[in-house]
Amino acid sequence: MLYQIFNSFLKQTDPEVAHEFAIKFLKKKIIPFDLFKLKTDNTLKSKVFGINFQNPIGLAAGFDKNAEVYNSIYKLGFAFSEVGTITPKPQDGNPKPRVFRLNSDNAIINSLGFPNEGMERVYERIKNNPKQGVLGINIGPNKENATKEDDYLLCIKKFYQQADYITINISSPNTPNLRNLHDIKKITDLINLLHNFKKNIKENKAIIFKLSPNLDNSEIDALSEIFLEKKIDGLVLTNTTVVGKELLLDINKNKEGGLSGYPLNLISNQVIKKFYKNFKGKIPIIGAGGVSDGFSAYEKIKCGANLLQLYTAIVFRGPYVASRINKELMNLIRKDGLKNISDAVGVNAN
Numbered sequence: 001m002l003y004q005i006f007n008s009f010l011k012q013t014d015p016e017v018a019h020e021f022a023i024k025f026l027k028k029k030i031i032p033f034d035l036f037k038l039k040t041d042n043t044l045k046s047k048v049f050g051i052n053f054q055n056p057i058g059l060a061a062g063f064d065k066n067a068e069v070y071n072s073i074y075k076l077g078f079a080f081s082e083v084g085t086i087t088p089k090p091q092d093g094n095p096k097p098r099v100f101r102l103n104s105d106n107a108i109i110n111s112l113g114f115p116n117e118g119m120e121r122v123y124e125r126i127k128n129n130p131k132q133g134v135l136g137i138n139i140g141p142n143k144e145n146a147t148k149e150d151d152y153l154l155c156i157k158k159f160y161q162q163a164d165y166i167t168i169n170i171s172s173p174n175t176p177n178l179r180n181l182h183d184i185k186k187i188t189d190l191i192n193l194l195h196n197f198k199k200n201i202k203e204n205k206a207i208i209f210k211l212s213p214n215l216d217n218s219e220i221d222a223l224s225e226i227f228l229e230k231k232i233d234g235l236v237l238t239n240t241t242v243v244g245k246e247l248l249l250d251i252n253k254n255k256e257g258g259l260s261g262y263p264l265n266l267i268s269n270q271v272i273k274k275f276y277k278n279f280k281g282k283i284p285i286i287g288a289g290g291v292s293d294g295f296s297a298y299e300k301i302k303c304g305a306n307l308l309q310l311y312t313a314i315v316f317r318g319p320y321v322a323s324r325i326n327k328e329l330m331n332l333i334r335k336d337g338l339k340n341i342s343d344a345v346g347v348n349a350n
C-alpha cells in the first residue's frame, strides 16, 4: 500500500531522478536483514557456476551501475546482484532524457550508454564494502574505444578477484557497434582472449556473455556451436530489445533505446528455449526480460534458465518484488510435485 502511494508519486517524476532517489535510500542501509528473508527449505536453492545460490532471483545489471547498494539488494530478498556495466574509464553516457517509463506497457526504454564512474573508483568502493551475497560484475568498453577486446581484458584483470562471476556485455543497443561482437569471428577472438587470460590464473571463476534478444535462429545455432566447442561458462539471456516496439500502447513507444519489461518477456523466452535446446543443459543460462511474478519466473526456468534476473519489475512492482516472486515460485514448484527448482529447468524447451 505504502509503495502504491509512493509509486504514483514516482510515476510523475523523471525516471532517472526517481532512480537516483532509490539509490540514495538504499545507501542509507536502513533495511533490517531479516525483513524480506524467505523462510525457505531447499526448494529454491541451487548450485550454478560452482556458486551456491539461496534462490534464483538476481538484480540485473544497470540498476546498481557503480556498485553502491548491492548489500542492501540482498536484504530485499535477491540472492545475487550484478553491478555495472562498468567501463575502464569513467564516462557520462548519452545526453538526457534517456530513460522513459511506458506505464501502459509495464516497460522501460533506455538509451543510457553506460554512464559510470569507471573501474578504478568502483574497485575501491567494493574493496571497502565487503559483499554479503553473490556479486556479479558486468563490464563493457568505453564508447570511443575501438579496440573493445582490450577494454574487456582491462576490466577482467581488475575485477577477477572481487567478483563471484563476471559478465561480458556485448549487447547494449546504446553503445555504437557493440552488438557487432555477436559476429562469430569476433566472439571467437574474444573467447580465445579469455581462455588465454585464464590459463595463467589458478582460481577458476565464471566469465559469461550477455547477449541481445534480437538474434534469428541461424545466428543462435552458429553461436551455440562456438560456445559448445569453446566450453564457455554461461550466458545471460537477454539484454533489452530494439525490435517489437510497434505493438506497444504507450506514447513513449517510439523513443530511442532498448526496451525492457513485460513486452520483452516472450521474446527473451524464445531465445532461452533455443539456446537451451542446443546446449542440452551443458551451459548454464541466467534468464532476464520481463520477470515480474512467480508465474513469469517459473516460465523462464521451464524454458531453460537456471537463474533469473530482473530490473524493470522493481520499478513497476516495488522493492519487495524479489521476495514476492520467491514465495510464489516456491508454491508453484511444490504444486507441481517437484522437490527442487533445478528439476524444472528446460522442461518446456521442446
Ligand SMILES: Cc1cc2nc3c(=O)[nH]c(=O)nc-3n(C[C@H](O)[C@H](O)[C@H](O)COP(=O)(O)O)c2cc1C
Pocket (backbone or CB within 6 Å): 060, 061, 062, 063, 065, 084, 085, 099, 108, 110, 112, 114, 138, 169, 172, 210, 238, 239, 240, 259, 260, 261, 262, 264, 288, 289, 290, 291, 309, 310, 311, 312, 313
Ligand atoms: C534503465 C536500464 C538500464 C540498464 N543498464 C544496463 C547495463 O548497464 N548493462 C546491462 O548489461 N544491462 C542493462 N540493462 C538491461 C537489464 O540488465 C536487463 O537485461 C533488461 O532490462 C531485461 O530485464 P527486465 O525486463 O527485468 O528489465 C538496463 C536496463 C534498464 C531498464
